[in-house]
Amino acid sequence: MNKRNSLPMPANHPKDCMSAATKCYKYMRRMFKFDQMDFEFAFWQMLYLLISPQKVYRNFQYRKTSKSQFARDDPAFLVLFAAWLCVTSIGFALVLRLGFIQFIVFLLYVIFVDCIFAGIIIATIFWYVLNKYFRHNTNDLDVEWGYAFDVHLNAFFPPLILLHFCQLFFYNGLISHEWFASRFLGNTFWLVACSYYVYITFLGYSSLHFLRRTQIILAPLPLLAIFYIISLTGGFNITHMMMNFYRDRVV
Known part of the structure; x- marks a missing residue:
């Protein structure tokens, strides 16, 4: 494999063939064993999701050949992801001037509703539809x-950075006003973030050679552009x- 076009390989990659239940059990058991997690590799995945997301999925192909599964078996990415959610939630609390209890409620909403619950629904829909209608027979x-x-988490990370981090620096000074420039900047952030989510989701499933017609996943992109103009x-x-929505649900 060309090292210039690839992510660094994870620290450990022994072959392992297990049932889905066993894989889930081992993954959850490692959740608090930080000394066994490859945080450096997880960090590199996050970086490449921002600058060159197609390279991330080359490692998922490697994992299938070495560990008999496409999904991550190291919770390091999820742990770093949760840390980012905490950091960006603190930024939201400062921008929205939330109290401590409101911040805790907001953080719980972001982690368990916006990310995990929504992710479970989206992942289940893709899992069912793709297996039923998009596999080669x-x-x-x-x-x-x-x-x-994993594809949902990958696709969610760039929008998280754009909307829950970068955008906050412009909110009180510009985006919160009623000017056209405010609307243009804020809506552009959302257009780029949603387009990122769709594109990385497409990359995740198009990298699976046994799926066909995955380009259909890109269908929302023209709709996003139309909605942006409207x-x-x-x-x-x-x-x-959305800021008003966030504020109202924790008050």
Whole structure:
């Protein structure tokens, strides 16, 4: 494999063939064993999701050949992801001027509703639909539910950085106003973030050679562009609306 076009390999990669239940058990058991996690590799995955996401999925192919599964078996990425959620939630609390109890409620909403609960629903839908309608009939391979959830986390990370981190620096000074420039900047953040989510989701499933017609996953992109234009001309500041929604649900 060309090292210039690939992520660093994880620290450990022994072959292991297990049932789905056993894989889930081993994954959860390692959740608090930080000394066994490859945080450096997880960090590199997050970086590449921002600058070159297609390289991330080359490692998922490698994991299938070395560990008999596409899904991550190291919870390091999930732990770092949760840390980012905490950091960005602190930023939201400062921008929205939330009290401590409101911040805790907001953090719980972001972790368990916006990320995990929504991710379970989205991963389950993709897992079911792709296995039922997009697999080559002559192939015995199928989409693992754990891999579908990994794809969601991968696709969720760049929007998290854009909307819950970068955007906050512009909110009070610019985006919160009723100017066209405010609407343009805030809505553009959302357009880029949602497009990132769709594109990385597409990359995740198109990298599975036993799936066909995965380009259909890109179908929402033109709809996002149309909605973006409508929001600008119609005077809808999406960021301002979402900030009010976040504030209202924790008050």
